[in-house]
Amino acid sequence: MALFCRRAGIDDSTPHTLGRCRQLFSHRPYPWHSVLVGCLIALGSIPPVHAASIASPQPATGWQDKPVVHAERFMAVTAHPLATRTAEDVLANGGTAVDAAVAVQMVLNLVEPQSSGIGGGAFMLYWDAVARRLYALDGRETAPAAADADYFRDANGATLKWREAMLGGRAVGIPGTLHLLHTAHDLFGEKSWAGLFEPAIALATSGFTVSPRLAQSIAGASDRGLRQFSAARAYFFDANGTPLKVGFTLKNPAFADTLRKIAQEGIAPFYRGAIASRLLKTLENTSELPALMTREDLAQYQTILRPPVCAPYRGYSVCGMGPPSSGALTVGQILGLVERFDLPNMGPNPHSIHLILEASRLAFADRARYMADSDFVPVPVVGLLDSGYLARRSRMIHVESSIGEAPAGTPPGALTANATVYQPESAGTSHLSIIDDLGNIVSMTTTIESGFGSRLMTDGFLLNNELTDFAFVGERDGLEVANRVEGGKRPRSSMAPTIVFNSHGEPVLVTGSPGGSRIICYVAQSLVGVLDWGMSPQQAVSMPHFCNRNGTTDLEPAEATAQLNASLQGLGHKTQVRDLNSGLHLIQVLAGGQLLSGVDPRREGLAAGD
Template structure:
């Protein structure tokens, strides 16, 4: 009870927004944000702070992210102005084949596919961390692990959010004794406030701190990962030490586009986030969104129309560029987006949202990927103006439900399209050995008309991540809202043949007006978990989504 009270007081008393002339961090958990702040106060860079937050989240947010999964990082160098991105997305092992999630000629149900070995990709976050630290880190490698090791060793309180997600998946744990041993008490999911200690994870973190990334991808910990997947109680499949040794994080070219004098930059494939956001912005740019304002049903209708057209392209053309030809330039070509925008009417829904034919596109058949709501995001800015925006994930709640060396292993391979061919043509996001599944993670950095960084943000939320970031960008750029108010705007998505609006919000109240435009509208639980840092004068302001447990802290 005392532990639970302390946690609740911390959540109440810690600000969700913070201003500073120096560094700022924001994360989806106060304990992770504190780990980042400790690095800044020790003289570390934004990269040091971000990596310490990623490690701490491994401990305190195992339902959403961690080193058993992967991530995507966008970095702005305050000295040179250089923008870089690192792809730490998980990869399919060598034994993976196109029919991995097929059974008797049909696609497996998601609920059948995600628990166990088939869904686990080779984790990428530690290789990403090593590359980022080598390029931009200032503190010793081992220093970044100290907060996470303390949390794992000394214990941390289960947050209400973690407890809620445990409630969703704990019925599965009768088949997964390792995760049950960590997170259940007396046969039930540990309630909020329960102190969790994870000495096995502390040992893993300590070994990586002293032995570098090879201590994760080889040796006894690599063997533990391989054994957990190969001998999984459900869907055991090969994942080998060779798979782990072959993994590399990859520096990718950022994807950038102009919108009303601002430069919006994000990740390219295997992320669909950067491309899809730029497509939507390009489609709505011909409309006077500022004049319409945030309380206009027409404005939200336009966002909804652009969304459904962009997602149709997403499902058709996007995948891992190392395996499939992606018409990246064509998808964000201004002439192409003008043609797509011409399909949008401010007074009537289009009704059917088909993919277009962007310049350079090969004939392609659409497929549907199966991302679920999960993941985490964090942002760090240091006193030199370096900015890191990173999204990290194990996919769904507690990933595959498998544990190795105290860490939860991801279920990222369920982000592939289960059906490898449609109408006799291969699907871009089909399973292939070594391939990285399509992601909606959208770490984003925005430059103002003066060329300076004005905003860095991202979110959790599965395929909805793109829309959470999109509405915040429209709020910030078009409606001139501070980041906190832009994040607080209602969320919008689509599904089940309807436009979905966040229940209980101002957008929910617009349903009658939106439905008059010709499309069914349904209220839905579209909770988000955004984190952002914005430039304010000569300093920075961090903020976290009030729908989450996140906070922003100053150096």
């Protein structure tokens, strides 16, 4: 506690100031601890023996071949060139990885508004290279205090359809991204808070060029609620109601004013002041069921420092966010379930892919039953990653046939019987990976939930529709649903910002992706690609995706997909070939300290460094 106080610049020598610090950082104790498990081999020693056997996906709309960037001192990989260049400038001028993340998020809010922003939530992993300590910061949105398990039932008791619930004020959770960044900057930033807002303020004032992806996103959402509310309609469409085109210079003076106020006054105006008042006003009369968010809900929001969840895999420690995110647990389970198979020698082929898909079925079955906000529901974190439990579950995987729909298991420490519920989870998210010249690392996944969130705009930024990540029913078959709505609870997430450590406790790989619940598949696949199949980060993010969430197996179109599809169907998989729009951003730390990039070619991201 004292460390957090001092790093945040809070004097902890008196009862009053120590109480202030505790209010910021203390939270109920957690039933697990993060342990960095030693590894047997160094990452840089794996030869890329299988990389050449992977075909690239068939280029979808927006596919961009990405150059591999090598760097010696620092690197940033983000979803937009303007955001990456902003990070590069901050890092080149002595800023920390957190400083760069603050500046990047403000620029992304402007140039990639459909994916993330201060109206949403985020999870951040931060590696403090000097203290040699890993932190996990939870900036997930929360439900209003007045919410309950019937939050998505209408006046007649009928459960809303997801498409009905996702638009308007009822879907909006209390935003956490800005609070998370402010907390992280207090702890780990070096540059002035106000200075980090200058690049986004300048862009919002002078304007930026609408990119192909933003133009495509606007057009795609034009008949899915983006025209419904006046502020978004006025911003994303021209005077004739036509979606903005590629190359249009888009200015956002309202957002520039918002950023100036936050830069000068901190986050108080957002959570307690004029911005908060306008946010609440924006929610009124915008959905079939009324929004329940109050000034008290906004004022009481806290970033929570959580214990990181680390899973051993072939001697590495794969670390990420624990509950309320299901990311690290589900990725860790997938890896633990396939560890008994010789994936490194098998290489990427239909049989090894089948094994990963079967492990994913089992992991998603446990996710649907047990994973939720651990401040409200007992989550058997240690048991879900217990080696004996995973070994027993792994025996359900057969080389020559599919499990089909996998049942949930009973991990050690499971205290309650929960109902199994699967639900839609949209993919409006962004990921950034940053390493500064001291070796500090940010792996941060940030979101407003579905593309363009709730479609509501206030003060130049979109508001999330994150509450639709809750289960819409509170119980099933007489059993409570772990991810049911409760007042003050944080909805389950799939975001999986990840840092991998070697046997000496040194970071060797940073990864993460957008993609809804398929984030878990994308991140697990990127880890197997680098750690097992010897791929470079760029090869790993470019290989065709495959994903199973305990149902249909999704395959990305590629040259070899027809053969893979036939092989998997022969093993009993029900398959569909579809676009799988990830946004993986990787940084590999080689044995000599050099940095190597991986930028997802499916989006507009860029890597830069020195």
